Amino acid sequence: MSYSVGQVAGFAGITVRALHHYDEIGLLAPGERSHAGHRRYNDADLDRLQQILFYRELGFPLEEVAVLLDDPDADPRAHLRRQHDLLTARIEKLQKMAAAVEHAMEARKMGINLTPEERFEVFGDNDPAQYAEEVEQRWGGTDEYAESRRRTARYTKDDWKRVQVEADAWGERYTALVAAGEPPTGEPAMDLAEEHRQHICRWFYECSYELHQCLGGMYVSDERFKAYYDSMRPGLAEHLQEAILANAVRHAA
Numbered sequence: 001m002s003y004s005v006g007q008v009a010g011f012a013g014i015t016v017r018a019l020h021h022y023d024e025i026g027l028l029a030p031g032e033r034s035h036a037g038h039r040r041y042n043d044a045d046l047d048r049l050q051q052i053l054f055y056r057e058l059g060f061p062l063e064e065v066a067v068l069l070d071d072p073d074a075d076p077r078a079h080l081r082r083q084h085d086l087l088t089a090r091i092e093k094l095q096k097m098a099a100a101v102e103h104a105m106e107a108r109k110m111g112i113n114l115t116p117e118e119r120f121e122v123f124g125d126n127d128p129a130q131y132a133e134e135v136e137q138r139w140g141g142t143d144e145y146a147e148s149r150r151r152t153a154r155y156t157k158d159d160w161k162r163v164q165v166e167a168d169a170w171g172e173r174y175t176a177l178v179a180a181g182e183p184p185t186g187e188p189a190m191d192l193a194e195e196h197r198q199h200i201c202r203w204f205y206e207c208s209y210e211l212h213q214c215l216g217g218m219y220v221s222d223e224r225f226k227a228y229y230d231s232m233r234p235g236l237a238e239h240l241q242e243a244i245l246a247n248a249v250r251h252a253a
Contacts, residue, residue: 144205
């Protein structure tokens with residue numbers, strides 16, 4: 001039994017483009033070809049694809065995945081044990097992050113005139129008031145902070161829902177982009193980095209390209225921001241930082 005590239009993409013929840021890319025770099029070459037030369041994937045290919053997707057979900061670069069899977073001394077059961085251990089570690093990390101949400105209600109409000117129940121409903125575990133005191137200490141004297149306070153003080157519950165829906169939609173698209181193996185210096189990644197900057201400009205303050213690069217650096221250097229973006233997909237924080245830098249360079253050119 002063999003399957004077309006479109007069928008396999010549907011099974012695995014990835015794009016045909018990603019499968020073509022895996023073939024081009026020698027990570028997953030289909031075991032068969034049709035009379036017309038089209039890719040056909042057999043059961044062994046599907047087993048390998050499953051391993052690839054496991055490792056990708058765990059944040060391994062494609063080059064490292066190839067080395068792991070092509071090791072002649074590797075036992076398939078060893079792959080599963082390694083993946084189980086890594087997934088268990090991630091679950092523990094996410095549980096710690098979830099526990100932190102319990103303390104969000106104690107955070108000071110940052111111009112968000114919602115009840116605690118509404119804040120949890122709107123923001124979930126991404127409550128912008130969580131680090132309000134630290135934000136004020138670090139940026140309280142800047143024009144951007146004052147502008148953000150002025151704008152957000154007027155926002156209603158529906159406004160905040162729109163902010164969060166927009167952010168969630170962007171996050172889903174950026175996660176899919178990283179999962180598909182798109183480079184941070186490519187046009188799709190730079191375009192989403194620009195959307196990220198425009199989201200800040202639209203809802204909070206005028207975010208220059210220089211300031212956006214500073215934020216990108218913070219997403220990697222501050223473990224809390226890094227944990228937030230990497231919770232979408234491991235390695236996403238670094239990917240976004242590089243895309244932000246590339247987008248700024250593109251704009252300057």
